[in-house]
Amino acid sequence: QQDWSTTLWLLPRIGTAALAIFFMVRPLTLLGLDDEGARSLGVPLGAYRFAGLAAAVALIAFVVAAVGVIGFVGLAAATLARIGGARRLGQQLVMAPLIGGALLWAADQAVQIATGPQGDLLPTGAITALLGAPLLLWLLPRLALGSEAPTLMAARLPRASRPGLMLTAIGLALLLLLGLALLYGPGPHGWTFAFGDELQPLLSWRWPRVLAALSAGAMLALAGLMMQRLTGNPMASPEVLGISAGAALGMMVALFALSDAGRPVQTAAATIGAFAALLVTLAIGRRAAYAPERLLLAGVALTALFDALILVLTATGDPRAMLLLNWLTGSTYGVDVGDALLTGGIAVCLFALAPFFMRWLDILPLGPAAVQGLGIDLKRTRLLVLLTVAALTAASTLIVGPLTFIGLMAPHLARRIGLSRALPQAIGAVLAGALIMVAADWVGRTAIFPRQIPAGLVATLIGGPVLMWLLRRR
The missing domain is CATH 1.10.3470.10 (ABC transporter involved in vitamin B12 uptake, BtuC)
Structure with a gap:
């Protein structure tokens, strides 16, 4: 950004979406209940879900149109707000934007300080994951998990009379x-x-x-x-454990660190990277008996971190x-x-x-x-x-x-x-x-x-x- 034009374009649009979300705080809180509980309180689920999605999509569209695709912030900021003690939705809606803004600002400043006039060669979105993913992984064991509700996915769908x-x-x-x-x-x-x-x-x-x-x-x-x-x-899906990204990172290290990395060396490096990512995910989930929510968050954070490293190296233009x-x-x-x-x-x-x-x-x-x-x-x-x-x-x-x-x-x-x-x-x-x-x-x-x-x-x-x-x- 070279002037205030993008900021001035974003402010009224973000303000309008924020005002709409403010009026939906109570209905969105009720949507956190199961469907039957929300309906018993008279909540029109379809209308409020559509309104919430519309506000979220509008925010995403405004940001992408102004500065491009910025990944990971939406996941990390919301999770870090929960880890930081925000339990109610209203508290999370205040803390998450502040954390997301601080994370993206820190990443952008780090790029400018580290690269100087050539800062545009490194994508700020990737640096955001490099800063946010380790922080999320470090704080994840402190995340208080709620009770895990049973999920009967197959019971809601028709069954084949003759599966054979x-x-x-x-x-x-x-x-x-x-x-x-x-x-x-x-x-x-x-x-x-x-x-x-x-x-x-x-x-x-x-x-x-x-x-x-x-x-x-x-x-x-x-x-x-x-x-x-x-x-x-x-x-x-399997890649959310970070295993695929770990394998890619291992292969990337072999390609960039070794002058003649043949197929066996690449395979060995990818194997080491895949299982290193798995060990990190298991270490984070061990204390919580490998609770699914913690494993998924750890895997997504690892994937974002590894993908950011790969993106930074590929941005250098190396053949x-x-x-x-x-x-x-x-x-x-x-x-x-x-x-x-x-x-x-x-x-x-x-x-x-x-x-x-x-x-x-x-x-x-x-x-x-x-x-x-x-x-x-x-x-x-x-x-x-x-x-x-x-x-x-x-x-x-x-x-x-x-x-x-x-x-x-x-x-x-x-x-x-x-x-x-x-x-x-x-x-x-x-x-x-x-x-x-x-x-x-x-x-x-x-x-x-x-x-x-x-x-x-x-x-x-x-x-x-x-x-x-x-x-x-x-």
């Missing part, structure tokens, strides 16, 4: 797609099926990528299902950053036979362990009281589920990069078609995740042949509209 028939249909669709991915593609004479001698040289290129995509999609889908049932949060960006988009470009077999072997081993968790995954959404009432060690159960999620996420991330949408989307797709119990939903999610990733890899390498589109981007383009359509049908 539905799973068989998805499995057949996956087999058909595998045949297309291996046999059908563009060639010198247009799109053709390859057989016999013509197929042999193509298979050595196609099947490792197909196997890696199938294994990665299936593992991320199972990890997402376990995260959503563990936390009772339908928006939970090595392009290698990292290709991997971050979720690509199967560099997969060879060894990588594919390793990923497939790890997937088979982890899937063999999955049936032992199904009883826990059926019970965990009922809430801590029900779990402990059934004689289950809540802390140990959460830890084992988290370790399995970490292994599934790390194994897929190391090969094809952080695919940030599969773990969120595949469990929802399985649940929307009526698979409500843990085991059928897990099988459906695994098949759906594999189906989407194989389709994404096939479309990505054939749609604009000889150029390619990263599989992670194609998976989002395919799965996003499908998920929105299923949500709209509810």
